[in-house]
Amino acid sequence: MSFRLIKTEKSNNIFNIILNDEKNQNTLSEEMINELSEVFEIAESDNEIKVIILSSIGKVFCAGHNLKDLNSKRSENDKGEHYYKKLFQMCSELMISINKHSKPVIAMINGIATAAGCQLISSCDLAYSSENSQFATPGVNIGLFCSTPMVPLSRTVGKKQAMEMLLTGDLIDAKKALSIGLINNVFDTEKLEENVLKIANKIASKSSATIKIGKDAFYKQKDMSLKEAYDYTSKIMTENMLHKDSEEGITAFLEKRSPNWKD
Amino acid sequence: MSFRLIKTEKSNNIFNIILNDEKNQNTLSEEMINELSEVFEIAESDNEIKVIILSSIGKVFCAGHNLKDLNSKRSENDKGEHYYKKLFQMCSELMISINKHSKPVIAMINGIATAAGCQLISSCDLAYSSENSQFATPGVNIGLFCSTPMVPLSRTVGKKQAMEMLLTGDLIDAKKALSIGLINNVFDTEKLEENVLKIANKIASKSSATIKIGKDAFYKQKDMSLKEAYDYTSKIMTENMLHKDSEEGITAFLEKRSPNWKD
């Protein structure tokens, strides 16, 4: 696979997708969204890949949409309406595809993640950052409220904490991001990769089939009432029990040995 | 505008609504609810106002419903049923109107906020308190569970943290309120106003049109599934892009100058 704005690395079942458009602050231009959508699809069908890490090159993890591109479309006949509709829909689909992806996606942030960049890390299953990383939804400063970023943000952190980020546009540091639940942990910058790889490898050692079943069920049950969620997940548990990897996993556990996953 | 139980102040686009019924612990009597509903409506149509601060005079920020009033209606033919229905509906509408208000509402708490008083600050977009402020939903102590207060409370803090407040009725201090996400920050008492004004002025410097679009979308998308929320906010982003303030904001950003908002 060959991309212009991203790099990829694969080793030990870990697939690293690296935002590599430093001069444009790794913005989610149409091309970047297309490349990311494509690479996630490739990762979906690659059976060697068990865990995806999303990282970046440069001081800015991702600065959101490309404002120069956005503004340039205002000269079109419809003032850009068609383009904006398409772009925000494509971007929303990319974010949803991270939740729908069968493989866990871990954001490894070393830098600043703003606007749709903050949306991107909110959409990942897990997120870890270096101590000097920062986060913001500053659309309000440029007259474009972070309305799509707030979808995963307000489903990740509390109502008032999301509102403060959205209304002030202020950068928050990694420690505050951790305290409000936006990220899972903060590591020393030089230990970030080592720690994230450790977590990624741990998850990669599990049965892929099991993780696929569970991750899919997680996001589906989140939008259900308690009763619906239990009816649904009870069925999922039964399906999971009938999968060969649960037989192997439970048997290995009872025999006090390591499991040999089929999937 | 002239009110009996509240005071208002306006300066630099900041509108301060001050609960001013100290002898009744700023309770949400029928009259207080009416005055608050009216003043929020006035603030809605006043284009000079960009941010609302809700504060109070006295040691009690707001003690919830007026219990003397409530009990006095028991002697009516229907044991007060009609009155209670009307009052709780009026109060619920007041709370919802804060979410629907086009201008950000910041609770500035220096004192004790209990029952519907705690509901009031849960309903505000942002909340900041002095270090000696306290919060409780103590209805359970008087045989009247805080069932309406728990609506915004349980949408602001975690399930178990809400339940502890509701079942014990205990006061929690500002530090705990911060740790569970009920408020955004705690300041030294003498620095509270200065800090809140700084935040309010920062928000007031943004485009009102942008904040109106974003705040409205925030509460609407909160009740949607992830897919619905993305479909909805993608449209909002396009509408926002077509607004003159986003053109000005993005252009100013690209030209490295301050924006001149039209709205």
Place this chain on the structure above:
Amino acid sequence: MSFRLIKTEKSNNIFNIILNDEKNQNTLSEEMINELSEVFEIAESDNEIKVIILSSIGKVFCAGHNLKDLNSKRSENDKGEHYYKKLFQMCSELMISINKHSKPVIAMINGIATAAGCQLISSCDLAYSSENSQFATPGVNIGLFCSTPMVPLSRTVGKKQAMEMLLTGDLIDAKKALSIGLINNVFDTEKLEENVLKIANKIASKSSATIKIGKDAFYKQKDMSLKEAYDYTSKIMTENMLHKDSEEGITAFLEKRSPNWKD
């Protein structure tokens, strides 16, 4: 009442249900689920009981489903499908019954709670643990994702924090469980019971009728939109006002005396 896998104690309106199957790590075997379901039903109709504490004997609070039992059903004609369906449904109903129970259920954890054991404490209204207690949803390690446990877990802690527990299967300590909102507080091991009893007795001193009204409304309104929740709880508040315990409670409060609850 006589049970084989649990013990019960009753004193001062506090009912203690103690998981007492230490040699099986207090697993939720079919028999254990049946006994728990039965004892919660008994507690429902016992008017002396005002608060329920759920605790355990042994180093493991509850290790989830009984894996030996589960695996043994694979030899059946349908590979256990019928049994698993029934078991996960029974277990889900037990969990939901804790939310539906008219009496507050407090988990008092001194030990390790994993998988459906972690689900059990997530399902309780309140949870307090000793400092050396630990929590995990480690199904992923045995090829059986914790899909039913994640239902209450993801409604108790944040999205990313739930995902980290589910994908890594790692044990978290009491301090972390507190920081993510899984439990209400952590106490020194030797002070755990004393502190939980204090909280239980405080709640037991309230009107049972009031708590029944409020607890029921809490879980119902959680699954509603904001508007629906307010319409619903406004009605509940009126009903509550017309109950004799709210008349007594409010009158006692205004007369500065202790209330004498009828219920």
